[in-house]
Amino acid sequence: MNAGIEIRDSERELDRFRRRLAILGVFVLVLFSLLFLRFLYLQVLQHGHYSTLADANRISILPIAPHRGIIVDRNGVMLAHNYSAYTLEITPNKVESLEATIDELAAIVEITPRDRRRFRKLLDESKRFESLPIRTRLSDEEIARFAVHRYRFPGVEAKARLFRQYPQGEMFSHVVGHIGRINQREVEQLENDGRLANYRGSDYLGKTGLEQSYE
Structure with a gap:
């Protein structure tokens, strides 16, 4: 059971x-x-x-700065052309202390008092998320030194930029004119004219002479 x-x-x-x-x-x-x-x-x-x-x-879309055209006279003599050089640029909102960063950079590449004054002037005229040059036309040796210490400087980059050169010097300067960095007043004017998009990626425009008329 x-x-x-x-x-x-x-x-x-x-x-x-x-x-x-x-x-x-x-x-x-x-x-x-x-x-x-x-x-x-x-x-x-x-x-x-x-x-x-x-x-x-x-994928990020970055504007590419356009190349300014070469200017020659009727005989083909070069009046204005471009050349490439490196600049050292700082994006202010990516840097904890601007002054400390600039002081540390000055131990690696030459940064003169004039460079500092120009940078502060640009800083006052620009937005803090824009990269601003602290030094232009760096030598190959300076680029190499910065590359070794690059990891120490978040928010600082060496960038290849095009610069304008006038082979004839002052001889035709009143006709050829010159270019300069776009200031806040010009940004507002370009925006009002609906032309600001044409200058994305570019920091310069013609200020006087042919450089201005060819804009």
Whole structure:
């Protein structure tokens, strides 16, 4: 009689185990179904959206400064042309202490009092998220020294820039004119004229003479 009771108890335990196993199986099936549906939603239905977000994270659009045209006279004599040189630029809002950073940079490359005054003037006229030159026309040796210490200066970059040169000097300066950095008043004027977008990536415009008339 005890054997019969034990068999029935074993059968009940087995049935109970099977029910639990079935419930667990259903739970696992539902879980995997939900995961599959989520995967389907993300990879198929939302693929375009997340692909766009991924591209936005790895791709940034930066304006490229246009090259100013070469100016020659009717005999082909060069009056104005471009040459490339490196500048050392600081983005103020990426630097904790501007003065301390400039002092540390001065131990690596030459930064004169005039460079400092010009930088402060540009800082007063510009937005803090714009990169501003603290030194222009760096030598290859100075670029190499800065590259070694680059990791110490977040917010400071060496950039290749185009500079304007006038081979004839002052001889034709009143006709050729000159270029200069865009100031805040000119930014507002360009914005009012709807031409500001044409100057994205460029910091300079013609101020006088042919340089101005060819803008």
